[in-house]
Amino acid sequence: xxxxxxxxxxRSAFLGIVACxxxxxxxxxxxxxxxxxxxxxxxxxxRLLWHVGSDALGASLMELIAVAGLILGAMGVGVEFERGxxxxxxxxxxxxxxxxxxxxxxxxxxxxxxxxxxxxxxxLTRPDLTAARPGLFPRVPLAMCAVxxxxxxxxxxMTTLARNSRxxxxxxxxxxxxxxxxxLWLILWHDITVPIVWELPQRPDRYDAGVWFGSLxxxxxxxxxxxxxxxxxxxxxxx
Amino acid sequence: xxxxxxxxxxxxxxxxxxxxxxGLEMRVPAxxxxxxxxxxxxxxxxxxxxxxxxARPDSGNASVLGFDCATQTVDILRRxxxxxxxxxxxxxxxxxxxxxxxxxxxxxxxxxxxxxxxRRLEVxxxxxFKTLSKGNxxxxxxxxxxxxxxxxxxxxxxxxxxxxxxxxTVLQLLAEGGGAGTSTVFFSSHDLxxxxxxxxxVGIVDAGRMLLEARLDDIREHYRLVIAEGRDLPxxxxxxxxxxxxxxxxxxYLVSRDADGFAARLRSLGAxxxxxxxxxxxxxxxxxxxxxxxxxxGNAGATLAAPSLAS
Numbered sequence: 001x002x003x004x005x006x007x008x009x010x011r012s013a014f015l016g017i018v019a020c021x022x023x024x025x026x027x028x029x030x031x032x033x034x035x036x037x038x039x040x041x042x043x044x045x046x047r048l049l050w051h052v053g054s055d056a057l058g059a060s061l062m063e064l065i066a067v068a069g070l071i072l073g074a075m076g077v078g079v080e081f082e083r084g085x086x087x088x089x090x091x092x093x094x095x096x097x098x099x100x101x102x103x104x105x106x107x108x109x110x111x112x113x114x115x116x117x118x119x120x121x122x123x124l125t126r127p128d129l130t131a132a133r134p135g136l137f138p139r140v141p142l143a144m145c146a147v148x149x150x151x152x153x154x155x156x157x158m159t160t161l162a163r164n165s166r167x168x169x170x171x172x173x174x175x176x177x178x179x180x181x182x183x184l185w186l187i188l189w190h191d192i193t194v195p196i197v198w199e200l201p202q203r204p205d206r207y208d209a210g211v212w213f214g215s216l217x218x219x220x221x222x223x224x225x226x227x228x229x230x231x232x233x234x235x236x237x238x239x
Numbered sequence: 240x241x242x243x244x245x246x247x248x249x250x251x252x253x254x255x256x257x258x259x260x261x262g263l264e265m266r267v268p269a270x271x272x273x274x275x276x277x278x279x280x281x282x283x284x285x286x287x288x289x290x291x292x293x294a295r296p297d298s299g300n301a302s303v304l305g306f307d308c309a310t311q312t313v314d315i316l317r318r319x320x321x322x323x324x325x326x327x328x329x330x331x332x333x334x335x336x337x338x339x340x341x342x343x344x345x346x347x348x349x350x351x352x353x354x355x356x357x358r359r360l361e362v363x364x365x366x367x368f369k370t371l372s373k374g375n376x377x378x379x380x381x382x383x384x385x386x387x388x389x390x391x392x393x394x395x396x397x398x399x400x401x402x403x404x405x406x407x408t409v410l411q412l413l414a415e416g417g418g419a420g421t422s423t424v425f426f427s428s429h430d431l432x433x434x435x436x437x438x439x440x441v442g443i444v445d446a447g448r449m450l451l452e453a454r455l456d457d458i459r460e461h462y463r464l465v466i467a468e469g470r471d472l473p474x475x476x477x478x479x480x481x482x483x484x485x486x487x488x489x490x491x492y493l494v495s496r497d498a499d500g501f502a503a504r505l506r507s508l509g510a511x512x513x514x515x516x517x518x519x520x521x522x523x524x525x526x527x528x529x530x531x532x533x534x535x536x537g538n539a540g541a542t543l544a545a546p547s548l549a550s
Binding site: 001004005008009083084085086087088090091092093094095236238239 | 288291292293294295313316317321323324325327328329330331332339340341343344345380
């Protein structure tokens with residue numbers, strides 16, 4: 001039953017993101033295949049604008065998935081404290097960890113549904129790019145899933161710690177920004193390479209397969225560590 | 240099931256420097272309708288939270304239906320229905336959907352009790368929770384508790400915010416034991432009249448401590464206020480003295496039994512006993528929690544010296 005309630009809570013956000021991805025895919029397909037010949041009939045500058053728009057949307061799909069991770073992570077079990085429903089939920093005869101993992105699994109399943117949709121939309125907006133780099137499969141989908149799950153789990157933890165969805169998103173964005181800045185500082189000033197995260201899906205062919213898969217597994221291990229921390233905090237939370 | 244539906248021993252809960260519950264000793268007999276009375280901030284809600292596993296005690300222990308609150312929370316929650324202080328539920332769900340959601344957790348769910356409760360409480364089952372009034376929200380909580388067919392019903396100020404008619408219905412439901420096989424009812428309240436109306440046991444809590452725990456009939460029949468004038472009268476709280484306060488040369492004793500014998504003992508110490516009065520629950524409550532002269536008050540926090548008067 002709790003799964004049903006989690007679905008009730010998250011379905012608007014999930015379906016909204018699905019609608020965005022479908023809209024981008026349809027727009028990309030329209031620009032790419034121009035079935036009615038409207039774009040071809042336009043002047044060169046206008047045609048270019050349509051293609052730039054389509055490419056830009058296609059390039060922003062990973063960011064859209066990251067936003068989905070932030071939104072769905074902020075709708076986890078930590079939000080029960082913000083809504084004032086924690087005392088109701090936590091007095092139902094189930095272990096707290098069962099609520100936590102039910103909610104997390106649903107969100108993870110939604111993320112894993114969004115990634116193939118995003119990739120399909122990406123293929124529709126930039127089929128030439130995908131065709132030029134056939135070796136990207138299955139690295140790109142795997143990496144997108146891992147990074148989205150990482151952002152989702154981080155936001156889930158922060159929302160549970162802050163007991164508030166907006167603060168959870170804020171803390172998560174701050175942590176991600178901090179990590180990126182640390183990454184840049186270490187590379188540029190000290191020539192130290194920290195584990196890659198963002199480049200996992202964006203430049204999968206840049207790294208040796210061993211390093212890349214190691215990073216992927218590391219990313220998933222961090223997700224599980226974040227969720228273990230969330231469970232530790234949630235099981236001890238007082239209302 | 241044990242003799243006591245709820246038992247706490249030396250229960251302590253601190254929030255920073257403040258002790259919300261301070262060594263609470265409570266025994267709720269199985270089968271009783273027990274009213275926990277206390278002023279705002281007395282520690283009633285914190286105690287209930289600890290019983291329901293929503294807060295952890297800093298020391299002491301508590302058991303509900305024989306299960307330890309610290310380690311067997313899920314076992315307790317299977318058998319106990321709870322109505323919280325904060326009557327918030329999922330805003331997007333209707334009471335009908337809340338019933339469907341909640342019944343999935345309880346194999347013993349009684350659809351007939353829930354339906355009867357919904358009818359008697361006149362709960363609007365198809366309106367979203369967020370559109371309901373405060374009173375209707377409280378009714379939904381109660382309805383969900385009634386359907387659980389629990390052994391014990393724990394309610395934190397269940398009638399707060401309800402109109403008099405609904406209050407009356409709720410009290411009737413509680414007096415009937417919540418229906419569907421619920422045998423013990425424990426609820427907290429400020430309202431002395433409602434406690435007096437339906438409870439057979441009462442506990443008076445102040446500053447996180449149990450000041451008095453007794454059958455309501457015993458309070459009515461045996462409790463007396465003894466007022467005596469005299470010097471150096473003993474102020475210890477020891478049976479049968481529940482509280483002792485001094486105002487000027489007058490000492491006031493709340494005595495739980497044998498008031499005449501106690502008055503005779505005071506006279507033997509040279510006191511002039513001016514009054515021996517029967518008490519209502521309201522009088523007992525005020526006598527226990529009022530702190531007009533805390534320096535000489537014999538209730539909360541007094542040292543329990545050897546009972547010089549009781550022997």
